[in-house]
Amino acid sequence: MDLKMEDPVVTMLDDLAKALKRPRSARRWGMVIDKKKCSGCYACTVACVAEYKLPPGVVYRPVMEKEIGQYPNVTREFTPRPCMQCDNPPCVKPCPVNATFKRSDGIVVIDYKKCIGCRSCLVNCPYGARTTDLGKYYTDGTPALQGYETTETYEYNKSWNRKDKGASPMGNAHKCHFCTNRIEEGLLPLCVTTCLGRATYFGDLNNPEALVNRVVRGRNIEVLKSELGTHPKVIYLT
Amino acid sequence: MKIILALLALGGAALAIGKIIIWGDNSVGYGSYVPWGLWVAAYGFLITMSAGSAFVANMYYAFGREGYKTSARPALLLSIISLVTALPIIGMDLGHPFRGIMVLLRPDFQAFLPWAVWSYVLFLIVSFLLLKKDQAGADTRLFGKLSLLLAALFVIFEALHFGTVIAHPVWNSALVIPLFFATAVALGFCVLALFGEGNREFVRTMLLAHLLIVDIMEIGKLIVEWYSSTPAMQASASEAVASPVFWVFLAFGVVLPILLLSQRKPSSSVVKIAATSTLVGLLAAKYEFVTGAFALAQFAELPSAYSGPGLTTHYIPTVLEIGVTIGFVAAGALIFLWSVQTTKQPQ
DSSP, X not given: OOHHHHOHHHHHHXXXXXXXXXXXXXXXXXXXXXXXXXXXXXXXXXXXXXXXXOOTTOOSOOEEEEEEEETTEEEEEEEEOOOOXXXXXXXXXXXXXXXXXXXXXXXXXXXXXXXXXXXXXXXXXXXXXXXXXXXXXXXXXXXXXXXXXXXXXXXXXXXXXXXXTTOTTTTSEEEOOTTHHHXXXXXXXXXXXXXXXXXXXXXETTOTTSXXXXXXXXXXXXXXXXXXXXXXXXXXXX | OHHHHHHHHHHHHHHHHHXXXXXXXXXXXXXXXXXXXXXXXXXXXXXXXXXXXXXXXXXXXXXXXXXGHXXXXXXXXXXXXHHHHHHHHXXXXXXXXXXXXXXXHSOOTTSHHHHHHHHHHHHHHHHHHHHHHHHHTXXXXXXXXXXXXXXXHHHHHXXXXXXXXXXXXXXXXXXHHXXXXXXXXXXXXXXXXXXXXXXXXXXXXXXXXXXXXXXXXXXXHXXXXXXXXXXXXXXXXXXXXXXXXXXXXXXXXXXXXHHHHTSSSOOHHHHHHHHHHHHHHHHHHHHHHHHHTTSSOSSTTHHHHSXXXXXXXXXXXXXXXXXXXXXXXXXXXXXXXXXXXXXXXXX
16 A cells, blocks of 8 residues: 555655755745544644643644534534744734744744743734743642643753743743644644644645645635735635 | 822732742733733823823923923823833733843834833933923923923834734724823823812813813724624624723713813812823723723634633733732822922922
């Protein structure tokens, strides 16, 4: 059996390897989410929360659920909502200390050590894609913090932990970063690999032959709040 | 009075230290879907009041208008102290309060906040020098004009900080600038009414005129939101009407002061009551302005997509937020009373 023909994850891994051979500024990472395939299993949400040990109230990829129509003609639509990694990100300009910026490969990142926690970026994101770390633990009010709440996690190619009260990444803005640390190691973002219905595609939008571009052809596409001119790099197939 | 203010200030300071050292953001009511709450509203109000007071003070210092002479000194002091009180309040709002200084030291001038912060610093320097010149009986015209210009600039930058937010249609309008300006001038005339001993009829007329402008803009804003087909605008209007804070604005910022100031030849105490009522009403309006924008999440389905603290559009300030605000404002009031009593009156 030709595995490449069977599983889009393998194809996307190949595309990723090709993209990584080019300089960072020649890549333009993007995501395509097929709403017709998404079954609302929340595997992506859970995988992301587990990978980054996200504390209470911080989420990078919630799945929004909408009921359409009236009984008996009712359907349920699921919309996973990662950061849109906008080409024209409205969250970047209002940051007073340049703690959030767009990298040359188009990913919008946060420098946790610079972020002052003013939440101007949260207010300016029209997708609600940023959350704030209020310094809470799942085990608040219980006798002891559990290891999973203070253990090391990796974001932006750095190690972080939540052992010291008030130290970054506590008090900071947080957002989905397309698993920058994983893609630079040749791995796909976790939400892509854990998607049970293979509804999420990821790759270099600058490569016309990448799967992320091929799946869009001939399909109806949706771009959230396109009227705002933010030019998101997350596209939905409807 | 001073003892009560001192106790409130100490209580506020204790809560502030507790927030920084022990509780952190764990103890606040705002979160991800309502990122700004009472502290941002209080900061915005105090900044606007600072600009309004600077307007009153500099009508005398910059342009020599005699009608403003008796209130010029207290107005300038209030302008400085309001600003100095606003800054620690917004500092408390930061996830990393001690990094706040980086806005000044390592600013990114693409954002409007650093422009505002630099205007505050320059305004404080110029206004201190102005105070010194006034105490020395020297010519105040140049520093008065500079102080007025910087006050106008920080109101504009504060307004732009809100007005350029495309994510919130309730704010995303150039009308935010005249609204903030009109509020500042109305607050300035409140200061004149409270501390001035000049022409009462002039103060009454000017306060009434500027209050009417602010009220027309505020109520007009609500009507526009109510009639809008944009869900965020409609939600903001609905939440405003359902909120007791809006009714505080309507009672103390519209009905009571307009009734009092519309009287023919009201007494000095009636004008002072109207001015105090206006201060309360416009504080409520500022709170509604800030929090009303978050009445609806960016997607209606978002709050139910994932649950956790701060992932809600429901916001009520916590005891800590209220206590710190009252404490810091009490500290500012205490410093103001002390400074008015200790500084020499102009000759």
